[in-house]
Amino acid sequence: MNSTSDWGRVEYTSVRELRGPLAVIDQVSGVGWDEFVQFTLGSGEQRHGLVLEVDRGTAVVQVLQDTAGMDPARIRTLFTGSPLRIPVGPSWLGRVCNGRGEPLDGGPPVFGAGTSAVGGNPINPVRRVPPADPVLTGVSAVDALTTLVRGQKLPVFSAAGLPHLELAAQIAAQSTAGGEPFCVVFAAMGVTHADANFVRDALEERSAAGELVLFLNTADDPVIERILTPRIALTVAEELAFTGGRHVLVVMTDMTSYAEALREVSAARGEIPARRAYPGYLYSDLASLYERCGRIEGLPGSVTVLPLLTMPAGDITHPVPDLTGYITEGQIVLSREVHAKGVYPPVDALSSLSRLMRKGAGPGRTRDDHLDVAAQLLAALARARQIRELADLVGHSALSPTDRRYLDFDEAFYHGLVDQRRDELRTLEQTLERSWQVLLTLPRSQLAMLPGDLLDAHGAAEGG
CATH class of the missing domain: 2.40.30.20 (Elongation Factor Tu (Ef-tu); domain 3)
Incomplete structure (x- = not known):
């Protein structure tokens, strides 16, 4: 029958x-x-x-x-x-679940007043509100130079062996929305059991406070679950934001594991492969996840997406980072060279960019001098990199006194501003004051991007 x-x-x-x-x-x-x-x-x-x-x-x-x-x-x-529907609502907060939303914390199944389809609903472009106001992560390299904005999608590009999972956990544990209702939805895909335990421990305090939803898909879980995990996470986040009025940060790691799961299913279906054997619809599939962030006119809250991905062999032209870069609004790039200096997080500031930073930083949002300080830091860092390359050619002794000050600036930038402990929460005030201390290693004549009144207020000295 x-x-x-x-x-x-x-x-x-x-x-x-x-x-x-x-x-x-x-x-x-x-x-x-x-x-x-x-x-x-x-x-x-x-x-x-x-x-x-x-x-x-x-x-x-x-x-x-x-x-x-x-x-x-x-x-x-x-x-x-x-379609697949899941219960939604604040009952998810404080829970630890597998990639299908089933409890791992010994508690009962999650129930909600209503259900939502995990595929989500498209946001009417006319009702989209431009991202504005910052999400402060407590990480100086991010807050000072690539400020994360509510409603933004800002990926972290990493490579094997770099501490991207530690950075993801630190951002998830520390982030705030300036005193407004805030929570984090953390979706881990294809992680080892050791990494899953690390994430649970690192986020235990935020989970106990009822400000976290944690989804853990481990490497030995079914590959199909890995495709479902970010969709469930975003469905939960949308309800917490647009109905519950919270600002929600969705951290998704590792998107390369997600893309590989998509490739495996595509191969099982017998589909014709595209670049590097990934399916031809990889771009639209990634966009269907990343574009679920934002703010909606007339509704409270916001959804901000921070995807992390490892670049195979450190290749930024690999399909996953390449397509992610087209869809998202900037990137935070982690560097092996900076990591080799013993700096955490090993952010390559000159390769990193937040295209919406001016929407979420500056007067009325962070601090009046924030954007000027960030611009001067990056300009000086670019000049310092040129001088370091010149010193490799002609020798340190052939450099002018000003050039040597730039090399001092380079050291101060990485060890005085970027480098911080993995459990260290820095306020924006502390980050910007450290930024000024780093800038003042240069003579006043080299700080042309900063207004004179700010230089006077911070005691910038003349000198060669």
Whole structure:
């Protein structure tokens, strides 16, 4: 028998084959793309899936818990008639869950007053409000030079061996929205169990305060779950922001693991590969995640997205960072050279950029001198890099006194401003005062981008 009726819904027994994480079901009707599916195994075990494709009565379903142990002859398949929906609301706060939203903290399942589809709803461009006002991370390299703005999507580009997970956890633990209601949704994808335990420990205090939702997808979890994790995280965040009135920071790491999961599923489906064997729709798929951030006219709160990704072999032209850079509004780049100096976080300031920084920093938002100080720091750092390259060619002794001051500035910049402890929370005032101390290693004549009254107020001295 092909099917039976279940309260008006049809239950099918015609599973043709199981292929990796996919189940192929024949002789179906009335089934739609992205529909949620329930499988009942011969043992009574329940598994779930999502419809990837329907063609002439055949449905291809991705099984969220993988197909291991499933016997095609003893499976009953129920198509629910709607996309995957999850409960939403403040009951998620303080919870630790796996990538499917099932509790890992020993608590009961998460319930909510309503449910939302994990695919989300497009935001009407006319109702989008431009990002404004800062999210302060307590990390000097970010707050001073690449200020994160509420409603922005700002990725962190890293490489294997660099402390990007530590930075992600520190930002998630320390970030604030200037005293307004704030929370963090942290989605970890493809991490080791050791890294998952590190994240739980690092964010324990914020979780206990009811300001964190933590989703942990480990490397040995089903690959399909990895594709679902960021969507569930963003669905939870949207409700907390636009209904609950909170400013929500969504930290997603590692997006390269997500893209590799997408590639694996694409290969299982037999799709024609594009660049580096990733599916041709990688750009639109990443955009469907990143573009769920923002602010909406007439609704409270905001969703800010901070995706982290490792660049294979440190290659910034790799498809994942390359496409991410097209979609997002800047990037924070971590550097092996800075890491080798013993500096944490190893941010390459000249390769990093926040395109919306002027919308969230400066008069009325952070401090009146913030943008001028940031511009002068970057200009001086660029000059210092040129002089360091010149010194490698002609020798240190051939440099002028002013050139040597720039080398002193370079050291002061990394060790006096960027470098900080992994548990150190710096206020914006502390960060900007450190910025001034670093700038004042240069003579006043080299600080041409700063107004004279600011130089007088901070005691900038003349000198060669």
